[in-house]
Amino acid sequence: MANYFSSNFTLGILGGGQLGKMMLYETRKFDITTHVIDPSAEAPSRISCDYFEQGDLMDFDTVYNFGKNVDVLTFEIEGVNIEALAKLESEGKKVYPSSETLKNIQDKGVQKNFYKLHKIPTAPFLVFKTKDDLTEAIVRKELTLPFVWKSCTGGYDGNGVSVIRTEEDIIPLAEGSCIAEKLIPFKNELAVIVVRNPSGEVKTYPVVEMEFHPEANQVEYVICPARIDDKVAKNARDIAVKVSEAFKHVGLLAVEMFQTEDDEIIVNEVAPRPHNSGHYSIEGSYTNQFEQQIRAILDLPLGNTDSKVGGIMVNLVGAEGHTGEVVYENIEKIMAMQGVTPHIYGKKQTRPFRKMGHVTIVNEDIDKAREIAEEVKNNIKVISK
Amino acid sequence: MANYFSSNFTLGILGGGQLGKMMLYETRKFDITTHVIDPSAEAPSRISCDYFEQGDLMDFDTVYNFGKNVDVLTFEIEGVNIEALAKLESEGKKVYPSSETLKNIQDKGVQKNFYKLHKIPTAPFLVFKTKDDLTEAIVRKELTLPFVWKSCTGGYDGNGVSVIRTEEDIIPLAEGSCIAEKLIPFKNELAVIVVRNPSGEVKTYPVVEMEFHPEANQVEYVICPARIDDKVAKNARDIAVKVSEAFKHVGLLAVEMFQTEDDEIIVNEVAPRPHNSGHYSIEGSYTNQFEQQIRAILDLPLGNTDSKVGGIMVNLVGAEGHTGEVVYENIEKIMAMQGVTPHIYGKKQTRPFRKMGHVTIVNEDIDKAREIAEEVKNNIKVISK
Incomplete structure (x- = not known):
């Protein structure tokens, strides 16, 4: 060694x-x-x-x-x-991860075909080389509305994804290769982080749940553990391991999934690195995802992925109407709340929706953590001077 | 703010x-x-x-x-x-802490007189300006053996402290001001970290216990929570707050104490900063001592001092007979143990007894943590290449 x-x-x-x-x-x-x-x-x-x-x-x-x-x-x-x-x-x-793994992930069209090839459950899809090919498919009725459009490359933090319900929704879409995915109604958006080292040791973190704002279709809280049945959780972790094995992945792999109305788990997409859905682990887990990544890629023994306490993560994004030198309004208020830790990424300039940091709320009682998380959300504001 | x-x-x-x-x-x-x-x-x-x-x-x-x-x-x-x-x-x-606080702490003679003035329980003592004054006091029978000798300044990590049992033990002592303290038999060596911000908010961490090696009179494990009666623990935390108040201290104050044979708590000494006895808090506590120090000196709200899980800290000190470029032998072995995190301070050269890092062992069950801590201690070795 x-x-x-x-x-x-x-x-x-x-x-x-x-x-x-x-x-x-x-x-x-x-x-x-x-x-x-x-x-x-x-x-x-x-x-x-x-x-x-x-x-x-x-x-x-x-x-x-x-x-x-x-x-x-x-x-x-x-x-x-x-x-x-x-x-x-x-x-x-x-x-680590290898170029081969990354090649199968970097382009979302290639990634979706990879799932199909490896019999990993995922939403039905079509891949298009250009926006013209996509519109032509609609004209020929090979593709019917509604569907989910995703840019094959360059998507990040929800950019490069659109739900297409009317033909007008197609107008603002970017040129370039894309996929059209069947819109599948789901109960829950879940994620599992899998970790593997070159020696083949594999572990999964508990399933986390993305809770969406009831009106604005935006993730508000990442909750660990997810409030789902044990059976569904086990299935999600098993599928995540299968995905990681298919990719021969080394390091952290965050597997984003949907729990469908009839409790099936389908894979949405993966990220071959530490992930927003694992930020709770810094305060919540025996081994946080960043230490785990170091352990994995250096072929050290993997750490315990269990949680010490329940954890909830809230993203700190720039408020609308604010561009300029950042101020974290009410940060001292949220720091007075039980089990609350802000993480400030260090970007000096804020702009609407820019990811500026996150806040973790930990508590033995996940329902109590959820209450505090809401208080955090209602108080903190990322504004400009 | x-x-x-x-x-x-x-x-x-x-x-x-x-x-x-x-x-x-x-x-x-x-x-x-x-x-x-x-x-x-x-x-x-x-x-x-x-x-x-x-x-x-x-x-x-x-x-x-x-x-x-x-x-x-x-x-x-x-x-x-x-x-x-x-x-x-x-x-x-x-x-923060203020120069006034530091002045009362930096010199151990001043520190001991401060306890006396503020009626804080501490071992009886005499202060001497020089080594000559000390030896003279022995000759005059104003001071009788055995006693504990402490250098007034410059002591660190057990340096500058000696138990004097025979007149020969006096020979190697340093010149310069010192104190002679009554040797009091104790059951336990304990420590409590108190934190206060300028606004006056005060919190204490749980009492930790130093477990000594049965033969080599050396701290082997720092254990949180201490395995002592609740009543003794409460008394220790109360005394620590009293000490912190007397010093008008801002920031972290680590109060080292003895639990005497008859369950009295007497103050040994204090450190006005993050402390070795609080290292367990990185993995064990809701708010680790370093974050707490930042919160305190910036007058931010203090964080929760409770533990998420039990924690034990083992110091990594250079092995005897090894001087040169450091190697952490068996580090990958201890990293495979449950809840074990090494902290490597980054000193490139090891020498006997140099403090090179520490290892934290966390577990819901403190007895289980104690077992693993012993395995850690038996495996890891800080040697030279």
């Missing part, structure tokens, strides 16, 4: 956003040397790493040269140059 | 050791700008702060000039220039 702790071993991380930043708490805890690269000079990970580089993650030479100087390479964002990863692997560099 | 989060507000920290390093996880979490100063260019806090300076913490000008450029000044080590703190305070700078 390599000596990772206070040694010359170097972990490289492509991407320096909030996920990378939270990963760095763990590399500091273990005193693992890190190199980070991000397109922004003001990336949240700019400090706490041992070496920071500004660069384009989609550029072959940039990623290749960055990867050459580290011992293990990982990423905290899917939008990275896969060819560079493959070249590094061919030269013997350890890249 | 000042805007601390992603703002121009700057917190200054005197000292960049492991305590500062762990405090920086929390300033990063809240995105609070930090300046750190330490005599060593390789200080564990050298990264993760926004600005690092190498400098002598006992030098007036160095501390004064460093403090001038921050909004709130704190320290993670007692050995800092108090006159510089006082001057900064006189100019309106917020310094």
